[in-house]
């Protein structure tokens with residue numbers, strides 16, 4: 001991450017206000033549909049995953065999706081982290097947006113799991129968020145970001 | 157013993173600063189108590205009945221004298237001069253001020269320690285065999301694998317908001333000294349027919365209100381896929397574990413409701429997928445870790461003991477355990493003095509144990525899940541000198557695995573969830589048996605007490621278990637028999653109606669009487685119970 005491409009945006013048109021976005025493409029400008037609807041409608045390009053949804057049912061449609069929102073009704077429900085990684089592991093390249101009860105202390109983990117946009121219910125303190133995105137420096141696990149793990153660094 | 161490199165140290169230091177920042181944001185009102193709670197819990201800080209409690213991680217129960225000394229110093233500086241060793245091989249301070257918490261974490265980080273992930277719905281401290289690296293019967297030292305998993309599980313981005321807490325134990329002997337199958341994941345390091353070393357996975361064990369013994373889900377995972385397999389187990393749990401009811405949120409319920417076969421099928425599918433993702437750390441990392449756990453420089457020496465002092469001889473018989481080198485033993489320091497608080501040690505005692513470890517045990521100590529301390533490598537020639545110092549510090553109780561070696565949770569004296577007191581009961585029972593002189597005759601008898609259904613005191617796994625229940629606002633105790641946490645794992649069964657405090661103490665005596673009257677040659681209490689069943693015990697307890 002470079003700090004230049006972390007900037008606040010107000011997308012207006014979206015039902016969820018995106019506060020942080022780590023992408024340079026144009027954001028999808030229309031609302032999302034449910035996972036069920038997405039599987040039925042061949043033209044849907046934006047979908048919203050609820051905690052109980054199986055992210056894997058979206059895998060056949062990844063090519064046409066530009067935006068996947070993952071909802072966190074409460075921050076303690078961590079299913080969305082697995083959903084995000086599963087999509088990235090399957091090669092999804094579009095926007096992956098965390099929405100809902102998204103707080104400072106979840107940002108760095110979310111980022112590691114592949115989220116590249118954040119629309120918290122309550123806007124976050126920009127300075128606190130910047131520090132959180134910087135995280136701890138090095139990491140122990142390989143995840144959806146391309147960061148080299150400590151074990152890899154030790155054995156270069 | 158494992159030593160941090162700059163990466164490990166930087167991570168722990170960053171965590172201390174992060175916690176300072178979080179605490180500050182709480183004080184500034186940027187975080188509500190609801191939002192702060194999971195963050196302080198991630199750092200092992202609980203709110204108990206009377207004060208904050210801080211739980212310090214002791215990875216796989218191993219520590220050196222510098223660390224033990226620091227724990228003693230913290231007890232004196234920030235607590236009331238003592239700490240409590242727990243069944244999770246950790247240490248808890250019971251009287252902590254919120255303002256001091258970040259400073260304590262900073263003191264800990266100076267000796268490569270922390271309180272990370274000692275609570276919260278994440279992967280907790282990984283426990284192991286307390287005789288690892290010393291046991292005569294182990295395949296290899298399990299701790300390098302525990303360390304590899306420690307690194308993998310620290311700040312795991314996907315598994316920090318699991319449905320519920322998650323506990324892993326790793327052993328590498330047929331004898332199970334870590335209650336392996338009562339963990340969310342139990343791993344036994346084994347050799348396959350080809351002579352290769354790998355890991356057997358047991359998933360879905362646990363205690364709490366619905367105790368379960370973990371079924372084996374994979375006989376052999378190659379070592380270069382260990383982390384990937386664990387990741388698959390966790391991902392299936394994170395996605396499908398119940399979140400609607402916190403009492404049904406542990407992985408044991410998922411495995412039970414889904415069926416071990418279906419759970420296994422899903423894990424295997426996820427595993428095959430993750431293998432392609434390349435999440436496994438390089439095997440070189442395991443090779444880097446291993447030398448930290450290499451044998452110290454054992455020397456040949458005397459193998460026999462002068463038993464002319466009967467008190468010393470008794471302690472040797474009770475509290476020392478065969479070592480893989482025949483000039484050494486592992487010596488257990490009992491934290492169960494008669495009438496004492498199980499698992500408590502004062503700052504002075506901690507510093508003394510540290511000194512003795514340095515002098516007699518290659519600078520190493522272990523915490524046992526039975527709330528005692530081990531000096532893993534003591535020369536037989538040094539035993540008398542060691543014992544003499546322990547005796548002088550009230551640390552020489554000769555009662556390992558006897559009825560005086562009671563596991564007890566904090567109970568109503570500290571814990572906000574408790575129905576009943578555990579500690580005073582443990583104190584009275586140990587006094588009782590010390591007085592009636594039957595401890596020695598009873599031999600191995602594991603008595604375990606929990607103050608409520610959460611089972612922190614392992615009562616389900618006690619040869620005799622006691623559970624505090626609430627009966628119309630008064631403390632009441634249920635008795636159960638026949639549990640074991642060892643390789644012969646089983647869950648204890650309730651005898652019948654509960655007892656008040658005096659009644660349950662009497663009941664423990666009654667069931668031990670039944671045992672003494674009916675035992676056959678060489679039988680432990682547990683063996684007799686298994687042979688004759690519950691009925692004779694019930695009759696003695698209830699048909700008066």
Ligand code: HEM
Pocket residue numbers: 202204209241242243244248320323338361362363364365402403406564565566570571572573610611612613614
């Ligand atoms: C005083 C503060 C404590 C609180 C609030 C507390 C809370 C709990 C709760 C709620 C559970 C049940 C979890 C479940 O079944 O899902 C539990 C289980 C457990 N706790 Fe504690 N506990 C405390 C202290 C301790 C201590 C001091 C120990 C060690 C001596 C300990 C070790 C355990 C163990 C071994 C289990 C059960 C095993 C399992 O996870 O299935 N706890 N605790």
Ligand code: SF4
Pocket residue numbers: 565566567568571572573574575606607608609610611612613
């Ligand atoms: S068993 Fe119950 S009373 Fe005892 S420490 Fe655990 S939660 Fe508290």
